Amino acid sequence: MDDRDYRRAVAVLRALTTGTGHPVRVPLGPAPADPRAAVAAVAGRSGIRLHRITLGPAWWRVNLGPLLCWTGAPVRPAVLLFRGRCYRRVDPDTGAVQRISAAVAAELGDCAERPVLPVPAGTGAGGLLRRALHGSRAELVRLVLAGALVAAFSLATPLVSGVVFGALVDGAGVSLLSGLTLAYGAASVLASLLGVAANLRVLRLEGILRYDTELPLWDALLRLPARFFTHRGAGEITDIALSMSVTRDNLAGLPVQLVGATFTVLLEFVLLLVVSPVLAALAAALIGLALLALLPLFRVAARRQREALPREFGMITLTNQVLSGIERIHLSAAQRRVFDRWSGRNREAQRSVRRVRWAHALPTVLASMLPMAAQLILYALAVGPASAILTPQRFFTVNAAFGLLFGSATVLFAGAATVVLVLPRMNWVGTVLAAPRERQEAGADPGALRGAIGFRQVSFGYRSDGPALIPDLDLEIAPGEFVAVVGPSGSGKSTLLRLLLGFETPSAGQVRYDGRDLATLDLAAVRRQCGVVLQHSSLLPGTVRENVAGGDGDPAEVQRALRLAGLADEVAGWPMGLETIVAAGTSTVSVGQAQRILLARALVRRPRILLLDEATSALDNRTQQVVVANLAALRVTRLVVAHRLSTVLDADRIVVLDEGRIVQQGTPALLRADTTGPFHRLARRQLLTDPEPDARRYDAVAD
Template sequence: MADDDILWMPVPSGSVQYGALYGAEAAGDLLIDAALWQQMVNQQYRLLSAVDRWIEGLERAHEDRTAAGIKAGEAVRARADQALLASIGRPERAGRASAGADGADDDATFAVCRRVAEAAGITLTEPPKSGPVNDRVSPVERIATGSRIRTRAVRLAGRWWRTNTGPLVGHWAKSGAPVALLWRRGRYEAVNPASGLRIRIGENQAEELEPRAVMFYRPLPERPVTAWLLLRFSLRGTAPDVRHLAIGGLVTVALGALVPIATGQVLGVYVPTAEKSLIVQVALAVMIAGIVSAAFMLLQNLTVLRLEGRMESMLQPAVWDRLLRLPTRFFTERSTGELASAAMGVSAVRRLMSGIGPVALQAGTVGGMNLVLLLCYSVPLALAAIAMLVVIGAVFLGMGLWQLRWQRELVELGNKLNNQAFQTLRGLPKLRVAAAESFAYAAWAREFARSRELQQRAGRIKNLTTVLDAVCLPLCSLTMFMLLAGPARGSMSAGEFLTFNTSVTMLLTSVTQLSGVLVSAAAALPMFEQIKPVFDEAPEVRGAGAQPGTLSGGIETRKLSFRYTEDGPLVLDDVSLTVRPGEFVAIVGPSGCGKSTLLRLLIGFDRPASGSVLFDGQDLAALDQAAVRRQCGVVLQNAQPLTGSILDCICGTEAFTQEEAWEAAEMAGLAEDIKRMPMGLHTMIAGGGAISGGQRQRLMIAQALVRRPRILFFDEATSALDNETQRIVIESTRRLSASRVVIAHRLSTVMDADRVIVMSDGRIVEQGAPAELLAHAGGHLHELVRRQMA
């Protein structure tokens, strides 16, 4: 056989060797060789990784060339504009031909927003000139977001310019120019801050404005809030109402002084002398005074209603804003029911305190006026009356404080019952599975019975106070008669005594009212104590946070350590890692090794005990963390969508189109499921209860991808997905060229990563390419995979 001849020889089993260089083995023997299969897998991973890096390099090069071309085109256009302007004698504007109009518009918008904010008692921060710009957000919203101010869209309907709803930012319909809508002298005015021009709004002017305006909500100070500061905050801008309330109260009190004086004159002077005409005149005067007093009291009540509405509109949004700005650890230390009770408790405190003010003002002025009358008629009897009223006031105050003891326990128990009811209803499926409904009912019934007992105790004290209030008036009158018949005999005439006795009665009524006011004010203390933790906690983001600019996706941790309590064990210990822009990093490890804790530190939910987290070389602790998160897509473990339509869940509060929502659903592998639903994107879901676990995860992924962020954080975000759907999600996120930090256990997820970081006991024990780590038989990743496959 010649050297170049080809020899075909079948090998049914075993192996054969031809010479010293070539050999052959049976195909069946090859298929059962594990080492050969492992080598083939390794070669495939190396090949696919190399191809993937090559493709990503081509895509980045294409993006760089495109960006460079756009930049070069803009430079050429700018030079052409400069040459054209120079040719017509206007060279000074060439350098700002493209950006001048936008800059002027932004400056005009900020000037209008600042004028409206000043009228509302808000300090605005000028937005940075550079940084990410979201075209879906209006300039007014961008300014409000940069100053951490909540806003609300207001519809200008009907004769809106005659009702004061607070300062507004509006726009002219034709030009779209912003304008400040400020209340002045009974109607709104359109104010241009640049020119100072003021236009009184009427029907014609209202038609020239867009039917939508924006209202700014004033936030609470970033420092801890005391009760006095909260009262000052809620009363800002209400000076006219308070002034009208005080004037009305003084007029009512002055007219009320006619009653004791007229009583003494009529019964002491006019009746004995049969002065019928004077009696009729006095009666008419008292009647007219009563009508005028009733009218002023009606105006007072209307003023109080308006005052309550304004206080509510300022206070309740400010409390919710404060809640939403608190750090995440604040919510982990308290139940949802407690937080809900605290947030809504401020309304109860406001209602209680707003009713106290007018009553205290009126009772104080009436009491002061009648005290002056008593001293004018008889100083000794006035001192005796004052001593008697002090004793009565002390008794009523003691009864109120006794009632307050049970009231405090009742408020605490009521909040506990609300929290227990909320948790029971939320966990009802689990209770039903465990057949533990009876135990839940027994626990609720025990606390409810205790609350009924406390209510009965407080009710008994209230009934006793009512009885004493009814008895005090005749006792005081009897005491005055005894004093006049004894030690003070002959000190005053019958008419003077009638006036004196009427004044004592009115003074006693004022004292009992003031005692009730003090007790009511004390009853607000337990409610305020429930809200106090919200006011004492500092917001997560303060004014000193720097803007991060446009993030490229680079992430780094330096010697990161964390513990949940000051004396607790370290959950993370000296963790240092780097994520390059566009890199896919998977973090794996046994349960409790600190993976989710590391992710919470990366997104700023917790603060490290030592070390730092950096985004593009900027320390997260010094940045506006909310601005950082707006450039990230985050899907946490067991995340739940909000109640609403699927479109609302995907888009959130930003103005994404339905096409963009469909694209996000496609990237998350959810589009086909949505198409099979009767209402498509408008299908309503309630907390994820109408969809499966896998659909819920894909919905949360679509919510994270709709903004096309530069950084993605996934915490077991694909654990409920099948392999095909997971492949769609991985490919979609790869096309975004975003940095991806994924916590996962499934081998299929880990194998697609550029780098795998293995954690154990709060430390990084291994990291590298997945194929390299799997090839190491004694490695940590190899052991994790072996346990998973066992």
């Protein structure tokens, strides 16, 4: 980008989002020289995620949605849009279009990026599906046409059956029967081929739906504020996240069946109207009665599914808790109690599942009896009141039409029973999609933070109608200052960090970075410049390298972060080094080592601000001194919540909180000298717990 601005990147994103109405926003400040970085910056500012995919053979003939490829030297963006029956390369500047051929595809390579647009807050599950199918109208039309043609060819069955069997009764010649048989065989082959084509269309649509529903759902989950997850169990969140996949599996193949069955019912009913309006009215009455009988059963099935889902969520949550805390269960010899609790919950969940299965099976079984009942009624009429109007040919035609019509109606009823079970799960998906996002509009780019943070007349409470946990707090921290926050349990120490990170919003006042209100800044940009270890943070299942820097971390930066955290030498001595598998709740690493891995994660991106909540509570004194010295050398702003004297005595300033108010603050020397102050009382009551040598150190100074 020779002109060092974002014009090309904006044009690329606008071309990729053509027809969606999604706004493309320009970041503040100069654009990077690398066009990839410029496009990524514009996408991030616009709330668009660029998902990397691998292109398969002959990919240009399959609609994968809008794609972005990079080609040439120097590298240039290539916008690919599917038009007609293949992809076209669109120049975002001139609008020139080039058809993609095998030769052009080879130049583009086998990797591309596909945009994932955010789902607007308030969108329901139905809105997500409509959005996913927005660019697939041609596929839907082809699917409907294929289903209609299959149903049209199915008319050959009653027509040929009537002629053939009627002719046999009347003693017609073999030549007529042979010709009809050949025609019927040809129609059957064509119907089978159309059925295969329809199924291929469905597979293609399922692939599109999988991408355009699951990824936006995950994107919506990641954009929700932290408080959304506070009162929800892991089982509920897991089930919601997987709901689109579960729904797709439950409905696999159903669209083809429903489309074909719908057209078959309509066409066979038209045929009955032509052959015998009276019997057509009878068929309509039977289907109407069946529908009236099944609707209450569908409601029961939906209600039981709604009741069963919370038990399913609770069971998954409890199972996760048991498996993640298995060592503690053994240490406390609580296996019997845990098993009794788990088996009780499991029994309730299984009982709910059985009730759902019964509620689902009953309408399905009753619907399957419909074709037999219709045939019996037809036979009774054929030998009774309708014998005068039903010639042999008409009878065999109506008989075959009845079989197809009511068989297809059974498919529709069974499909409705499946959809009824899926809808309650989709309603849970709707709770995620409808929930307000963390920040509706992108805030201002904070630029490179200097490290000044503060609270100006901040008040906060978790309930609007309850007392304020933090009433009218004022606190300013200068760039590079090390401030330790202490206080009794429940005094609001951890809440300060949550307010600084934007996890909670103050009811009054401002949380400030470099003198600017956090409410006006881009939260993601602020957080990227903060190294954070919150209370009860845990390792992720994966390697040490992945825990520190994610999947694409620079090994040199990972080693640097581990060295600052005092763990580099220990990791180097492990057989697998950075590739050692670690996870929360396992014995691969000690608690102290886990804390240092978390600290390395906070340091790996060279943050300007460190927010640490009991980040070194499990370290021995020698290791902690090494870590504290390393952090001091960084000359970054540090706000540390701690109880240990060895942590807070090295701070530039100690802030004592009590009931959300600052009751004392000053240098460690000043607070130690005040033997009547709250800091001294905290230490004496051993609320500031520390190994014995530091306690003696404190006593010597205080006395």
